[in-house]
Amino acid sequence: MLETVDFSEEPLPKEEYKARRDQLTEQLVVLQQQARAAGVGLVVLFEGWNGAGKGSRISDLMYNLDARATSVYVTENINVADMAAFPGNSQGVTGFYPSMQQFWNALGMRGTITFYDRGWYTTSVQRMLYTQFGDVKIKHGKVKRPKAAVARAVHEAAEERHIDALRGALASAADFEKQLTDDGYVVVKFFVHVTKEAQRKRLTRLREDPATAWRVSDGKMATIGEYEEAYRLYDNLLEGSDFSYAPWHLINGEDKRRANIAIAETLVDALSRALAAAPDPAAAAAAAKAQANSAGSLDEAPIEGRSADVQAAIEQAAAAQAAEQHAHAPRASRFRIVSKLPSLDKVDHTLSLEPDEYKRRLKAQQERLNKLEMEMYQARVPLMVMFEGWDAAGKGGAIKRVAQALDARAYTIFPSPAPTKPELLHPHLWRYWTRLPKAGHVGIYDRSWYGRVLVERVEGFASNAEWARAYDEINEFEQDLVRWGAVLLKFWVDVSPDEQLARFRARQDDPAKQWKITDEDWRNRDKYPQYKSAVEDMFRLTSTPFAPWIVLESDDKRFARVKALEIINDALEARLHGE
Numbered sequence: 066m067l068e069t070v071d072f073s074e075e076p077l078p079k080e081e082y083k084a085r086r087d088q089l090t091e092q093l094v095v096l097q098q099q100a101r102a103a104g105v106g107l108v109v110l111f112e113g114w115n116g117a118g119k120g121s122r123i124s125d126l127m128y129n130l131d132a133r134a135t136s137v138y139v140t141e142n143i144n145v146a147d148m149a150a151f152p153g154n155s156q157g158v159t160g161f162y163p164s165m166q167q168f169w170n171a172l173g174m175r176g177t178i179t180f181y182d183r184g185w186y187t188t189s190v191q192r193m194l195y196t197q198f199g200d201v202k203i204k205h206g207k208v209k210r211p212k213a214a215v216a217r218a219v220h221e222a223a224e225e226r227h228i229d230a231l232r233g234a235l236a237s238a239a240d241f242e243k244q245l246t247d248d249g250y251v252v253v254k255f256f257v258h259v260t261k262e263a264q265r266k267r268l269t270r271l272r273e274d275p276a277t278a279w280r281v282s283d284g285k286m287a288t289i290g291e292y293e294e295a296y297r298l299y300d301n302l303l304e305g306s307d308f309s310y311a312p313w314h315l316i317n318g319e320d321k322r323r324a325n326i327a328i329a330e331t332l333v334d335a336l337s338r339a340l341a342a343a344p345d346p347a348a349a350a351a352a353a354k355a356q357a358n359s360a361g362s363l364d365e366a367p368i369e370g371r372s373a374d375v376q377a378a379i380e381q382a383a384a385a386q387a388a389e390q391h392a393h394a395p396r397a398s399r400f401r402i403v404s405k406l407p408s409l410d411k412v413d414h415t416l417s418l419e420p421d422e423y424k425r426r427l428k429a430q431q432e433r434l435n436k437l438e439m440e441m442y443q444a445r446v447p448l449m450v451m452f453e454g455w456d457a458a459g460k461g462g463a464i465k466r467v468a469q470a471l472d473a474r475a476y477t478i479f480p481s482p483a484p485t486k487p488e489l490l491h492p493h494l495w496r497y498w499t500r501l502p503k504a505g506h507v508g509i510y511d512r513s514w515y516g517r518v519l520v521e522r523v524e525g526f527a528s529n530a531e532w533a534r535a536y537d538e539i540n541e542f543e544q545d546l547v548r549w550g551a552v553l554l555k556f557w558v559d560v561s562p563d564e565q566l567a568r569f570r571a572r573q574d575d576p577a578k579q580w581k582i583t584d585e586d587w588r589n590r591d592k593y594p595q596y597k598s599a600v601e602d603m604f605r606l607t608s609t610p611f612a613p614w615i616v617l618e619s620d621d622k623r624f625a626r627v628k629a630l631e632i633i634n635d636a637l638e639a640r641l642h643g644e
Contacts, residue, residue, distance in 0.1 A: 066303045067296065070258045070315050077322040086322075089329035090129050096336040097178065101134050104490070105339050106175040106250035109332065110184045112299075113257030114292075115285050116267035117318040122257065123180050125325055126332075130178065138171035140183040142284065143191040153445030153504050156640070157226040158550030161445075161504045164188050165237050165545055169498035174490035175249050185241065186306070189234035190298045194291060214613070215632050216639040221610035222547040231298075233548055235305045240541040242311040247534060248492040251339045252311040253331060256303060257318040261292040347528040355526035358483050379591055387594040390522060393529040394602040400540045403608050407557065407616045409597055414561045417621035427623075430630035431470035437637040438471050442505040446640060447551040449502060450633060451510040453519070454558025455596075456586045457568040459622040463558060464509055466626045467633065476507035481516055493517045493527070493535065494542050504550065514539055518603050523595045536606040543612040552640050553612050556629060557600070562593060564620045 100107060111119040123137060151160065165185060173179040242252050259267070268289065272281040288295065307313050314331050316324045371379075418426070441448060450467065452460040468476055479500045488496045494514055502508035517535040521527040527535070546553050560568075569590075572582040589596065608614045615632060619625035 066307065066313065066315065067256075067258055067300050070317055072260060072317060072319055074317070074320065074323065076320055077326065079322075082322040082326065085326055086329065089326065089333055092333045093126075093329060093336075094129055094131075096333060096340065097130055097134065099340055100178075100336055101131075101176045103340060103344075104175045104249060105336070106173065106245070106248075107178040107332070107336065108172070108181070108245055108250050108252045109178065110181045110186075110252070110254045111257060112183055112186050112255065113316075113318060114259050114264050114295075115288055116264045116271065116281075117257040117259045118267075118321060118324070119182055119257050119318075121321065122255075122316075122324060122328055123182055126328070127180070134173075134177045135180070136171070136173050136177065137180045137182060138168070138184075140167070140181065140187055143188065145284075151445065152443065153550060156444045156446050156550060157223065158445050158447065158504050159192075160549070162501060163545050163549035164192070165241060166498055166501060168241065169495055172245075172491060172495060174487060176490065185234070185238050186299075186302050189230070189238075189302065190295060193230050193234075193298055194295065213635065213639075215615075215635045218611060218613050219552070219636055219639040222553070222612075222640075225544060225547045225611050226550060228548065231301060231305070235302065236541075237545055237548075238302075238306050239308060240538075240545070242306075242308060244492050244494065244538055244541070246310040251335050253314065253335050254306075254311055255314050255316050255328060255331070256299070257316045257324065259318045261289065263319050264292065265289050345528065345530070348531060351521075351526055351528040351531065352489065354524070355484065355489055355521070356486070358524070358526060380594075383592055383594040387598040390529075390595060391598045391602060393533055395533055395536060395606060398540060398606045398609075399537055400544075400609050402605070403610055403613050406608055407604050407614050409559065409600060412559045412561075412616055413618055414564070414620045416618045416624050418623045418627060420623070423623040423627060426627045427466065427630070430627060430634060431466070433634045434467070434470040434630060434637075435472075437634060437641065438475060438507065440641055441637055442475060444641060445505040446637075447502050447504045447549070448507045448633075448637065449510070449546065449551050449553045450507065450556070450629075451513045451515075451554065452556050452558055453512060453515050454556070454617070454619070455560050455565055456589055457565050457572070457581075458558040458560040459617075459619040459625055460511060460558050462622050463556070463617065463619075463626050463629045464511055467509060467630060470630070471507060475505075476509060477502060478509045478511060481510070481512035493521075493531075494538060497542070501546075514542065515603060515607075518607075519596065519599050522599050523592055536603075539607055540609055540612075543607075543609065547611045552636050554633060554636055555612060555614050556617050556632075557604075557614055558617045558619045558625060560619045562590070565590070 097107075111123060113119050127135060127137065148154075148160075151158070153160070168181065168185055171179060171181070245252050268281050268286055271277040272286060303313050303315075314327070316327055318324055438448075452464060454460050464478060468478065477500075479497075484493075484496065497514045500508070517527060517539070518532050522532040543553060569582055569586060572578040604614050617625040617628055
């Protein structure tokens with residue numbers, strides 16, 4: 066693609082440039098306010114060579130835009146020495162956080178403009194240059210082909226980490242950009258191109274000027290010698306990521322006037338088309354309902370004194386809604402799914418542990434986890450343990466027993482209450498991309514990103530189209546996590562309806578536990594058919610080989626707690642020791 070840039074054009078005359086620039090600037094200022102009112106987010110990525118003038122192009126735009134709704138994120142160069150010294154290399158962990166997290170963190174809300182001064186493509190090219198052609202060699206721990214289900218998942222995660230770097234980078238870029246455009250953002254990507262000679266002259270001039278010498282490090286000067294290799298990598302990335310929903314716009318960086326005009330014209334056109342598009346009424350209705358839930362307003366239904374006819378009508382309506390929602394779920398995932406899926410109809414509710422055996426096994430597994438956590442920290446392996454399940458199934462108790470075995474400084478428990486207004490104005494996975502454990506630490510999730518395909522699906526907080534595409538968005542997210550190097554475990558904590566009812570009543574009758582039971586909990590029992598259908602679709606569409614679902618049979622809480630600890634320990638053993 067880069068060969069299509071024409072460097073032979075005559076410079077644009079100053080007067081012609083000024084008139085056209087002023088006209089486009091006026092249009093852009095108006096469009097920004099219209100986009101803000103309409104909730105259209107604009108993401109503008111500037112990639113290109115060192116010294117190509119990306120920063121100047123962004124500054125020219127920022128001067129006229131509303132700063133209250135505009136932000137700039139500057140991507141730092143990869144530090145080769147830090148990469149080489151990172152303790153997680155031996156375990157295939159690529160850094161303290163996934164490479165894409167910084168870009169999710171920087172993402173503005175819908176209705177704002179986010180400029181990225183270099184981004185996910187620069188990061189990918191630098192990593193490939195330094196790992197494939199430099200001194201840094203990222204190692205990947207290997208796992209023997211195992212028989213146990215948990216160890217198999219660890220093996221599949223290891224295979225994900227072995228994926229070709231270019232293919233992995235393109236997949237992550239495609240996923241990120243598609244999720245943004247599906248969520249109401251406009252993604253505009255510019256590559257500012259200059260020749261090797263122009264780059265050399267610009268960097269040398271900056272380096273020789275005392276006022277700008279600080280901007281050109283020895284490492285940046287050294288990139289001139291890598292121009293040909295970087296050109297090849299950039300060209301491959303550009304061709305492989307020229308998506309219909311986020312195409313590349315190649316800019317001649319050697320003529321700043323033509324560059325400014327081309328950039329402004331592209332942004333005006335992109336915003337104009339986005340604002341002209343008809344809004345999605347289903348998404349708008351779901352968003353309004355989600356905003357009401359965020360403010361604490363929920364529909365409530367009477368739960369006492371129902372007649373048999375009323376109860377039958379409620380159950381009939383619930384079954385019909387469950388069938389209707391299931392009909393909107395995808396028939397299949399584009400990801401490979403495990404052959405042996407869990408099923409709520411096959412859960413063994415009789416599994417239990419005697420108190421003495423529970424105490425013995427709990428103590429042994431907690432001691433084992435404590436030792437493994439120390440080893441995991443030194444190897445800088447991140448552990449993510451997620452608990453979904455029925456109300457009163459015992460998620461909190463299981464989490465407590467896991468956390469009890471860990472150094473308090475080493476873990477964070479992330480709850481998932483109703484989304485806040487800023488969270489609702491971002492893509493649904495943003496709140497989780499910004500809540501990841503640092504490599505070597507543990508993230509424990511009390512409910513999770515699966516709320517999109519559970520409560521939001523059942524309660525109508527997301528439209529059918531939004532939650533239906535979320536299954537593979539979640540798979541993409543989890544794939545990025547395991548490619549980063551995380552041990553990811555997903556538990557469904559299951560309890561029979563009869564045992565759940567008994568626990569509800571026990572909570573209601575105990576003054577010390579009444580805070581645990583709400584009208585919403587009772588109301589959700591009426592929606593058991595819808596939630597069961599949603600859970601089965603979740604198993605069917607997101608139980609990937611590298612992140613399969615694991616059922617914790619929790620009619621006996623003691624059994625579920627010990628099983629969770631055993632599985633976590635087995636997964637860490639398989640990852641750290643290849644067992």
